[in-house]
Amino acid sequence: MMAGHAGLNKRRNLEKNWEDFIYSDKLDLNKLNSDIVSSWQRCKKAEVNPLGGKCDHIYGRDRLEQICESNKMLLEVATPVIESVYHTVQGSGFMVVLVNNEGIILKTMGDYQTLNSAERLNFGQGAVWTEESVGTNAIGTSLTSGIPIQITGAEHFCSHHHVWTCSAAPICGPEGHVLGCLDMSGPYDKMHPHTLGMIVAAAQAIESQLRRELSKSELELALKKLTTAVDTVTDGIMYINGDGIITDANIPACNLLGLSYGRLKGMRFNHVLGGDIVSGCFTAGASANGEDFIISAPLGRLVCSVKTITHSNGTIGGAVAVIRIQKNGVRGPGGHCTGGEMKAAGPSTDTGSGNGPVRPSGGVSSGTASRQAAPFNGIIGCSQPVRAAINLARRAAACSSTVLLLGESGSGKEVFAMSIHMASDRRQGPFIPVNCASLPSGLIQSELFGYSGGSFTGAKRDGQRGKFELAHGGTLFLDEIGDMPLEMQANLLRVLQEKAVMRVGGSKIIPVDVRVIAATNKDLLREMQQGRFREDLFYRINVLCIEIPPVRDRGAGDLQLLTQHLLVSIAARLGRPVCKIDSAAMKMLAEYHWPGNVRELANVLEQVLIITDDDVIRVEHLPRYLQKPARDSQGLAGQVPCEPEESGRGNPVSTLEQIEKQAIREALQRFDGNISRTARALGIGRNTLYDKLKKYDLKD
Template identity: 35%
Template sequence: MSRIAFLAPDISMFERAHELFQTQHSDIHIEKGLLSEGVAIASFLIAKGTEIIITRGGTASALRNAGLEATIVEIPITGFDIIRTVEKAKLHGRSIGAVSFPSILHGIDFLGPILGVDIRCFPIHAEDEADGQVLQAFRDGVDVVIGGFITGRAAQKHNYPFELIDSGAEGILQAAQEAKRIAHARSLEKTKTSLFQAVLDYAYEGFILVDGEYRISFFNPIAERILGMDSSKVIGKRITHVWPELNLAQVMHTGKDELGQILKINEVDVLCNKVAIIVNDRSAGAVATFQDVTQIQQMEARVRRRIYASGHVARFRFDDIIGTSAVIKQTIELAKEFSLTQSSIIILGETGVGKEVFAQSIHNYSDRRQGPFVAINCAALPSQILESELFGYVGGAFTSANPKGKPGLFELAHGGTIFLDEISEMEYPTQGKLLRVLQEKKVMRLGSDSVIPVDVRIIAASNKNLKTLVNENKFRSDLYYRLNVLQLRIPPLRDRKDDIKSLAQFFLEEHAGIVKRHLKLGSSAIQTLTQYPWPGNIRELQNSIERIIAVHKHEIINAAIINLVLEDQDNSNPLNASILPNEVEEIRKALALTKGRYAEAAKILGISRSTLWRKLKRLGLN
């Protein structure tokens, strides 16, 4: 069905419109109907999608009075139409009565002197008034009446002379152009409304719009979800009945906006803004927007990670921890259980056992895996610098500070994990400030008086006995008990000797590509590695393997090169004085091959001449 329809009051105008619209307005649908009949036809057309109806006079008034949901465009009566009608009426006499609706009669009496006639107006406002006004006109002495179709019916009923004020081509085409302009404007408005509707429907915020009578005119899907209400059941109802606690009427009454209010809806905290809509200094309605606070916090966390936390990522996972010994398997399982909680963790272990590897693995196994992992060594920085790194500072907080200020690591770790390595080295005053952050879950930048909420999990690590430090008043007892909710002890490498071979081979393969050589551990080398106590644990083992790769030129790594490397690392280590049983035979063979020449024998064994000399002295062979 066409969006525009032309409703002709009689067959004559019906045919005229058909002829006029054939070339210029073929998309306008044409029907015939007068007054009440026209209302019925118009109702049918509107139900089929018609939005604009073109008609004239009494039919236009009848459509408006019927309250139809369509735009009525009335065919104008032009000066040419009136002149043509008056010229015809003059044939009946010079006294003319104009009986019609006010919209047609407007200004017609001024044409009388110009056209040399006496024109008197007899307005009607409804179909049933036409008969009485025609009779009144002739009682007043008119010679002829002019008007619309219902005036013609009344005049013909009493056999009085009548001339129809007909709509010429000018008025019909003018009405069609006006209808087209309205249709175009409505189309643009619909497009804008659709875009506006889409924006509000897919916004992150709930929107409620009320009119000047407090009735809800818009209620988007987010509002439905948060309030648990169906928009179809609340549109048109007063907001004071649907959600009286919102107190939107107060905003409309005062005209003052209320921003940033925290409301609880269905056990959910929401951030609400209420804004009055003022038109011509009067309140025309109000809009309320609200958003789930949890969603705001999640978005804030993503922004923080995007802006500040680039690079604060945990690389290691539990699958990266090498070892099959029972003790390391048990430690991993316990760490996994700890990962599933939100409690603070203290990781204890000697230097080099891989405390940060476990900390990163715990983070990546936890619900915070999508958040940042921020690590800092508390022993690496002086107290004041450590505080500025942990808590941040505002511009000008101290000399050489960044004028723009800087967020602290707690802010960067929001929504994730912060790893405080060697926390035992943190100075006593800084410990107190850290305790305050842990208790209040808020951080205050240096030089600022405002607090910033943070959601951070703490993993601390130490290679010292914190309980002993507490007893010695070197570590705050309240901080210790705040951190020591869950405790994870990482076993030293000497307690997991079954893993030494796997770790050594892993480090060999990891660095093989760098030197473009593939080395293998001989049985004597494995035995030597296993017997060594590894005071520096995994870090020392990794360093030893790197050193071996750098200096060893043969494919097989034997005990001699292992001893040489370990001896170079620590000449005081008692293991360097030990002689393995198979090593004695290797020394004798080397001396036999070189006919006792120490330098050549040491070269074959892969050790220095002085090391060979010391071994021979211990063996009593020199």
């Protein structure tokens, strides 16, 4: 506080300097602070009236409300600081003021008398307290110069302010830009240099609180992004705390495990999965992290992987588990199948087995009947032809002979091939599928047998292994073998006989231990007769032949089982609740002849689940081409569930062809002639569709 003679002298000197500058433009730079000199010069240039000081630039209530709204966070954070600062000076004639970065007063708090004096200057909410508006003052000058400043008495440019002392400090945001300014103003004779120190500390407190708030809202935003992502994915995701309790889960996780969120949350993860995955990960640490496990759930087999979350000090804080439906087995990066099996505790699942997780490296003891049965559990169907095919497949799994799978497109040949592999003693080895129809004829040789370094333009320097080498110790699935070019058939035969390959451009014989499963939807006997398939190769691959029945030959019971299975698994994949199908819609499915087999059925159900939110599928939800079956359609309706359907097959070929032609025509119309979408909807490949368009002369 300024007192006595010295104080009076200082005041007089300040007033003298001010008068010299205002009336004679004289400046004694030794006696004046350079920031004040610059400010005075700015004010003179801006033609601010030095004999005034009453603010006439004030925002009305509505605009002020908007301004406060856009400075909401600053106000919220600064208010408790203002209150605490005012509390310490209360009764001493001071007021505390908060302005935004444009110098507009957002808030004032002070002693009654001081607020009254301030009001006479319009020094209150909504006033624009800048240098241009009211001359040199702590608020305006601090905002202009970006530094904390104290302005006392005649240091103010306007004479009406000469009885005031003001201290202000800018408030900066986390990125350094000025958000506003905090000021403390009071009577001139209460001037104390410490006041500025107090205001600087208060502004800093506001700044650090703002930083905390911003990082909190950034954290909230990051959390929201994460939650949105977790809710959008189709995989099931669960969070597990350090005690192995599930603390959160997304909808697909609940659907896949067949448990409501309320039940799942709070359950012990090991109880849900019926094994001890988590403690394995917690104790084995990184070694168990991220590995895939196979578990059995009500929906079928699921792949589960658990990854631990570690604190910065290295201790384990919990884990994230990801589960998804096992699609054709679990393939490692090199296309390897992995996985033993354990059971999840869904409502309809036997939890009493006590099976723990079986890691790929641990393996499943070979030869145990129950374990060998598991791979075939994914093949849905109990009709006689399906049971017969499964029985043959079981036998195939027990030996290492070449297998030939015959069946229409989409009937499940790959599912069978994978199941045979998984049930065989090669299950620890890779399962390598190759679609012979989709390989360009120029590349098929190198794809199958590999090539040595630099053998052709664009080849990798060190060469590349072919599918036979990749399948070493495992199974090679040659799909659509009927489409393999004749010259390749000779090479394939040689490899099968010699059990060794030679890479394209190479000279080394590489022995390979590969079990071949071939598949086709073509009539190989006819292909042979017409010279398109080698007889010797046919007999070489046709050691054990398994016919996969088309869906229309499986009976209504199988169709119902497949429909229910697919509805649950597709719903889980789409992340939507499972829905039922009413009997009329089921009857309509049974009346259709399913040329695209299970794949077509899956596509139809997926389309329905995408377009409807209803929890029951009715006739009107089904595609139109199903709603108008041809009169003499050989559908499945009326067939006895799960019974062999031996009678009544007759010779339906021409009728089915008519129906097929009609289905293709309608699908083409529906998708405006788009081949890819039409093929997808019909559950057949594009090439097959092109063949059929040619066959039925539907090209235009």
